[in-house]
Amino acid sequence: MRSRILAQSVLAIACCTLVLAVDTVVDVGYSKYRGRVVGDGTTQWLGIRYAAPPLGQLRFAAPKNPLNTTGIQDASKFGSICLPQNPTDWSAKPNPRFQIAEDCLFLNVFAPSNATASSKLPVMFFIQGGGFGSNSNANYNGSDLAREGNMVIVSINYRVGPCGFLQSEEVVKEGSLNNGMKDQIKALEWVRDNVEKFGGNPEHVVLNGDSAGASSIVILLVSPALRNANLFVGAISESASEPTLRTLAQGQDQYNCLLKASGCSNSTASLSCLRSLNATKLQTTNCWFNPHIDGSIIPDTTFSQFEKGDYAKVPTIFGSCTDEGTKNAPQTTDTLSDAHAFFLNQCPSLSNSSLTVLDEMYILNHTAPVFPSSGKLWIQASNAIGDFRSHCVDNFYQSVLARDGMPTWNYRYGVIDPDQEAKGFGAYHTVELYAVWGPNNTDGNPPKSYLTSNAGIVPVVRSYWTSFIRHLDPNVGRMRGTPVWEQWDEERRRMHFVTNETGMERMGGDQLRRCEVLEPMMRALEQDPPKGVKTQLDGSAIL
Template structure:
C-alpha cells in the first residue's frame, strides 16, 4: 500500500476486506482491472450478471469503452433491459401454446418483467464452476430475438448450456449481452446517418465483442475462440456482424450460428425517413433547428410514451437494421456475392414452418385474388402479373401443400392461411438460408438444419423459435452446438454425422421430437418455388 493517501488506503482496506469476506462465503470472484466482481453459483456453473461492457450510453451516441474497473461489484443480478416495445405478438390465440412453451423455458421472453433503463449495456457470463484466468474455454455469445424492437438477455439462462458442456466433457463459456432496440437502437433517417448513430444496436454488439476480447480470459474464456449465435433478429445481427467492416472480424469472433434469421435485402436510411419524422412529430421536436439533438434531450418517460404512440406497423417496419453505407455498407446479398463477408465456419438453421406466425397477421386475405394482391403489392412489390401467376402456381391453395407442412388438410386457420404461411416462410426464411449457403459454402464450412419440433402445435406447427428450448437443455442440438463452439464442426463422434452443406451435395440435418429420428435429407424441398421467390425478392425487396 506504499504511496497511497489515507483515503485511498482506507478504501483499499475496506474493499479488500469485503472481497475476502465474500470469498470466505465461497462466492465466485472475477477480477477485472482493479475491480472485483462477485458472482454466484448456478449448479455446475458460476455466473456473473449485469457487468457493464461500456460507459452508460448517451441517447443517440455510439457506446464508449468502459473505464478501468475499480472497487467491489455485485454481479448476482441482471442489469436493466434496454427500452423496447414489450408486446409485439400477433395476438392470435393459436400463438398461446407456443408462448407457453417458450415462457416455461425463458421467463419474460415476450413481455419482460426486468426493469428497463437507457443505462442497459451489460454482459452476463456463465462459466464452468471454478473456471478462471488459468483456463482457456471456447466462448459462445448469444444475441436475443425480438424483431429489433424488444428483447433482453435476462430471459436466457446460459447455465443450462454450460452445465451440459461440463457433463459431456467439453466445457465452454456462455455470454449474453443487452443492446439497444426499437427507436433507441435503430433510428433511421438522414439526420441519424449524418450523426453516425444508425444501427446503434449492432454497434453496441460490436463494442460488447471488443469487451469480450479484452476481458473474457479473466473468466476462463479463450478470446481467440468466440462464436456469435443469434435467433431471429439476433441471427440477422450475426450475419451483419459477418458483413461489417468488409468482412474483417477484427479477431473478435471465429464462428457463427444463425437461427431463423439471415442478412436480407434492407431499406436504406433514406427510405425510412418517415420513421424518423414520425418520432420527431410525436416528441414535439418539429421545428427545432437540430431535431436529433432535440430527441436526445426529451425526458425518458416522454420519449418512451411518444415511441408507443407510433402505429404498430411503423414500429415493426420502421425501426430495423438498415443500409447506412457505414456499419452496413451495402445491400447484404450483394455484399455476400462480392465475398465481403467473414470467412468463418457457420451453422444456419430454420424451423419447418417459419411463416405461420406472420400469416396470423393476415386473417382478411381469404381469396385467390387477395393473395395475388398481397404478393404483388407487399411480399414482392412490383412484380408483373405473369410473375405473380407463376408464384401462385408454385404455392397453390391446396392446404395439404401448405404450412404447417406434412399435416394434410389440418391447420387451415383461414381459407388461405397455409398457402400464405408456405409463401412467407420461403420468402423471408428458407429462401435466404439457401441463398446464404449457395453464396458462401464454397469458401467456408457451412452446416444447416431444419427443425420439426412441436409439429403438433395447432396452426403454428414448427414455428419460429420452437427449436430454441432444445438448445438450452440436454439433447442432440445442444451437443451439436457445444461441439461447434469448441471445434468449428458440430460433429462429436457420437450423434448422427452432420455433413457439410455444399452446392453439389446440399445435405441438411432434420431433427424432430424424440419419437422421430434425427436424419440427413437433401436440401432441395420446394426448390423451383424457392429459387423463383428469391430471384424475385432480389429484384423486388419487400
C-alpha cells in the same frame, strides 16, 4: 526433522503453483463484479455493464466505455433489457423475468465453477432476436450449456428500434448510425478484453444467434469493420432473415415519421428534441427502424457482399424450422385477396404477374388443413413466407459458402409437439431454442412435450451445438449414436431434427426451384427498389 522441513517445502511449492478457480469477484478494470455460484457446477455473473448508459447526449450515439466505479458491484441479477420499439410489444408488458429501460447495455457470463483464468475455454456469444424491435430472448439461463459443453456463455442486450437504428442526415451529423450493431461489436470487444478472467478463450469465440440475432451474425460476417478484428472464429445462425437495409434517403423518411409521432416535427433542432424526450415517447407503432447501409459496418446488402466473397471466412451452421412461417403470416388469411395483401405488405414492389406466380407456387391447388380460429389460406401463406424469409435465405448464403469451399452445415428443425401441431403452428420459428438451451432455461413457456416425449431431442441438439462451439465441427463431440452431420454442398444435404428420427436429407428439388424463382423478391426485401420499380418473378420454370 529434515524430512519434515522437506515435506513443508514441497507443500509450499505446490501451494504456490496451485491454479485457483475463478473467484466470484472478478475485476474487469473499470469495475469489480461479484457473481454467484449456482451450485450446479457453474458460476453466473449477471448484469455486467459493457458500455456506458446510453442516456442524454449518448442517446443515438455509438456505445462508450463504462465509467469507473468503486466498491464491488452486484452481479447476481440480470440488468434491464432494452426498450422495445413498439409500446404494445410483449416485452413491454409486466414480466417477472425482466424489466425494460433505456439504460440496458448489459451482458451476462456463465462459466463452469472450476474454470481458471488460464482455462481458455471456448466461448459462445449469444445475440438474441426480436426483429430489431425488441430484446425477445432475454435472460436465458446459460448454465446447462456452460457445464455440459465445458465452455463460457456470454449473452448480451443491444439497442433496438429508434434507439438502435435511427437513420438520417441529422443522425450522421450529430449522432451515430447503426448503434444496435455497434453495441454488438462493443460487447465482442469486451469479450476479447475480459473473458479470459472468467475462464474463456478470447481467441475462440463462436457467434450464436436466432432470428434478428441470426441476421445480425450475417451482417457481422460481411462487415469490413470486423474483417481483421479477429473477434470470432465461427458462427451459428438460427433462422436468419433479411432485414430491410435502407439507404440514407429511405431512412430519412422513417426519421421524419418519428418526428411526427413524437411531436418534434416543428423543432429547429430535431435530434436534440428527440434526445430531450422521455424514452417512452420514442416508441411507435407506425415507424420502422432496421440496420441500414452506412458505408462502414454495412457497405452493401449482405447478398451482394456474399456474392463478391466479401465475408469472414469462418466455419458456420445455418438452419431454420420446418414451419418458419406459421407465426409470421396472419392467421386470419382466408381469401386470395388476403394473401395478396400479405405478400404486398411484405414486398410492396411485387408486380401483378409476380402475385400470380406466388399464387401458383403456394396458394392455388395447394390444399392444407384448416385450423380452428384460422383462415383457410393461413398455412399456404405461412409456407410462402417460410421460403422467402428463411429457407431460401439459408440456401443462398450456404450455396456461396460451398462455392468458396467453406465448411458449412445446414439443418431443418422439425420436432413435432402435439399441442402445437393441433393448433397449426408446427415446428415454428426458433422453437429449436428450447432444445439448444433446455426447456427450463428460456422463456418459461416451452411446448409441454419438451419435458416428456420430446425430452430426448435436447441432448441430441445440444451435443451438436457444443461440439461446433468447441471444435468448429458439429461431429467431433456429438452424442454417441447420432448420425454424422454432413456438410452442405451442391447436393444441399442438411440435418433433419426429429425426435427418434434425426438424420440427413436433401433440400427437395421443388423447394430449390421455388428458391430460384423467389430470389428477386428476396433481394427486394433486403433493399427496397427505387419508387416505381416493380419486382418481377419468373415462374416459367415451375408453372
